[in-house]
Amino acid sequence: MGRPPTNTKLRLLETAHELIWRNSYGAVSVDGICEKANVKKGSFYHYFPSKADLAIASIDWWMTNTIPFLDDIFSPSRHPMDRFTLLIDFIYEKQEDMRIEFGQVCGCPFITLGSELAAQDEIIGAKISAITQQKMNYYENALRDMIAMGLIDENTDVKLKAEEIYAFITGNMMLARIKNDLKFMKKSLKPSLMNLIGVDLTPADLKKLTI
Amino acid sequence: MGRPPTNTKLRLLETAHELIWRNSYGAVSVDGICEKANVKKGSFYHYFPSKADLAIASIDWWMTNTIPFLDDIFSPSRHPMDRFTLLIDFIYEKQEDMRIEFGQVCGCPFITLGSELAAQDEIIGAKISAITQQKMNYYENALRDMIAMGLIDENTDVKLKAEEIYAFITGNMMLARIKNDLKFMKKSLKPSLMNLIGVDLTPADLKKLTI
């Protein structure tokens, strides 16, 4: 009974996510989101109590969308080194797509938003921290498999190493956004990451890791 | 002849820098900066043509302030490993000071602002990219000394390694800001960085690198 649900809420989530990712939270207005999503302001506030709530919801929605991809990339059926190289491919391809479509390398939406708002809104800080932890769990899992396979030093502190990996990838995405340039990510991120992880590769193997 | 200069412009630069660093560009208003700096709005626009111009000027001013510290830390008279450990000390102490004073780990002001505005304003993107390069030059210089001293592999690509170092430190500062937490930076950043650089250290030496 009653009027059936529409895709309005989803359109707002998608639009907000895209605009905030491409620009910033502060540079995007509720009016701007509504216009792009073809939604009237009254509808906006029917679905979301505030602009900040939409931002948080859009982050949740994007992470929920991302998990199946991470589950695929970090499938235990894959060789653990392939998981990391596939992760970099996945990241690079998305960044390159956006650069082509919007003329702008956009970096990581979670980190960009978190950096902007963490100091003002501790809910968003906690949310992004949780996502960070969630991603590091995939890394830890893969690192343990690498130890089991004798690919890296068995004394590796996997929690620490996972944090290093996350910080390294994050830093590179941030710099790619600021420079609006994917050269480093394309040419060097994979071999640099393998070196950070502590995998021993021949120079010939390293060369193959350019995207 | 004429009325002598005052410190009004400097007060605006300092205040803008602090407020934008602690919060974000979008969350800070011209009115807010003026109030905190005890400057009337008319004076603001006497010194700066726009809010964006002030932000750029405050970044320049902060980098100019920072250079003497970097020159000291990266003095060729120091052992190159000490340069990097001192750099981490320098970063950590500033972050800890701000955490105590403002209750917030603030991260890197250049990167935070760059990440927020790079997509909207390419002048600021270019400015932050230049600062990034400037910092990496210090790293490269130290890395070359490390090669000369036989501390790291003589085939190390110093340009690449400097980029890795910068991305790694940047990523860690960003995560510290988002989590509002300096634990990783205090406990693990130094040894992780040494490992990334490729210095061979005994476990005992590594332990000493906690701040």
Next chain:
DNA sequence: TAGGTATTTGACTAAACAGTCAAATAAAGA
């Protein structure tokens, strides 16, 4: 077809926003 309910609409507010300007003021030098 009537009743119930979620959705949509557009006009509305009040505050905050960046930016303007002419006039007032303070100090140094002639």
Next chain:
DNA sequence: TCTTTATTTGACTGTTTAGTCAAATACCTA
């Protein structure tokens, strides 16, 4: 003391902002 010049002031504008609300609408079910 008068001129010159940089600085300061405060009142002003027009726009954009997030958020409100009562009424209208669409559609499902009984």
